[in-house]
């Protein structure tokens with residue numbers, strides 16, 4: 382949660398002044414933060430980019446991200462103070478942790494997802510992190526540092542959020558050591574924690590989850606910390622100490638709310654099964670799911686069979702995996718994740734046409750599942766059907782105009798078709814969406830020089846180049862401010 386604090390701090394600093402000051406209790410911070418929302422977003426983007434490009438544990442799994450985003454957005458919508466855009470991402474790490482960066486980026490460790498036994502428990506942590514952002518905690522903490530230049534601020538945020546555990550992620554040794562010097566003064570105060578718990582609990586309840594899950598997850602965290610030494614104490618606990626008082630507080634507040642049982646989505650169980658099936662040795666994963674299925678020890682039979690099929694595929698046992706998929710299908714459970722695993726099995730078995738047909742049907746059935754769109758496009762590209770891939774991309778881009786991955790896939794299809802201007806133009810937009818303006822400008826210059834554009838295309842490129850350069854200049858000025 383250290384990273385989260387820093388990010389949150391920056392975010393808070395930059396947050397629009399939309400909230401009436403009276404809505405925020407005075408926690409002793411400088412409420413007059415002047416960091417612009419753009420600056421805050423930029424700090425968050427810097428750190429996320431750093432994680433994406435340099436952290437091998439960044440989990441580039443659209444299915445898990447799709448699920449977490451759906452859950453997170455449900456909570457964001459239930460938090461009336463959430464005005465900025467939120468983005469959720471996942472780190473493959475068995476420690477229990479989550480953090481919120483400035484600009485509305487929330488990262489979650491896979492260890493936290495697998496420790497949560499109900500969707501409401503996972504949601505309770507997300508609700509808490511979202512509250513750190515909306516209550517401007519990081520911003521209020523960073524308020525004293527606002528004269529700092531952007532790279533240092535981003536490094537400081539990274540150092541705070543990742544702490545000792547990930548010194549590699551602190552951008553630059555000097556910046557990191559300076560950040561380390563102020564780190565001690567930048568952990569969430571008890572008041573911030575209490576406020577994040579209070580707002581998080583309200584959010585949890587308003588979004589329709591079981592508000593008792595917050596206390597039950599705190600207790601689980603406490604139990605898991607008792608059996609481990611300091612090096613494995615869940616990171617979440619180190620930065621968000623769970624005290625008897627916090628647990629009692631969460632219990633009391635939840636007790637005052639009407640009882641509600643939340644029916645967990647099948648995707649919650651499938652995502653946990655996927656993360657388990659993909660960690661450790663494949664054989665061990667097969668054995669664990671196999672015995673769970675045999676003994677009926679599972680929260681969801683479909684998820685247990687899904688996990689078994691996936692682990693078998695990983696272990697190179699295609700025939701057995703296919704047999705398990707038949708049993709999974711017989712349960713009649715609907716999820717895009719099941720379609721995607723089935724398509725993978727078909728593709729591995731050499732049935733490319735079968736996989737394509739399945740993905741095309743899944744696209745119609747699950748139009749909002751990005752993971753299905755990506756897989757469908759990738760399968761079309763693999764089959765050399767780049768014109769069809771471009772059509773599918775155009776559809777997906779209408780739904781998700783700010784999705785960098787789609788632009789990257791588009792660039793790939795244009796490259797395969799030998800359309801160089803369009804290829805570099807798409808790649809440039811992918812970089813721009815990731816917040817990397819110099820790389821975006823370079824791609825547009827390549828597009829300009831490609832020699833295969835008409836007058837109209839070239840003037841579009843020129844206009845866009847002008848726009849991006851101006852934005853870059855403004856950004857540089859912002860950093861030096």
Ligand SMILES: [Zn+2]
Pocket residue numbers: 382509513569573574577620621
């Ligand atoms: Zn916290």
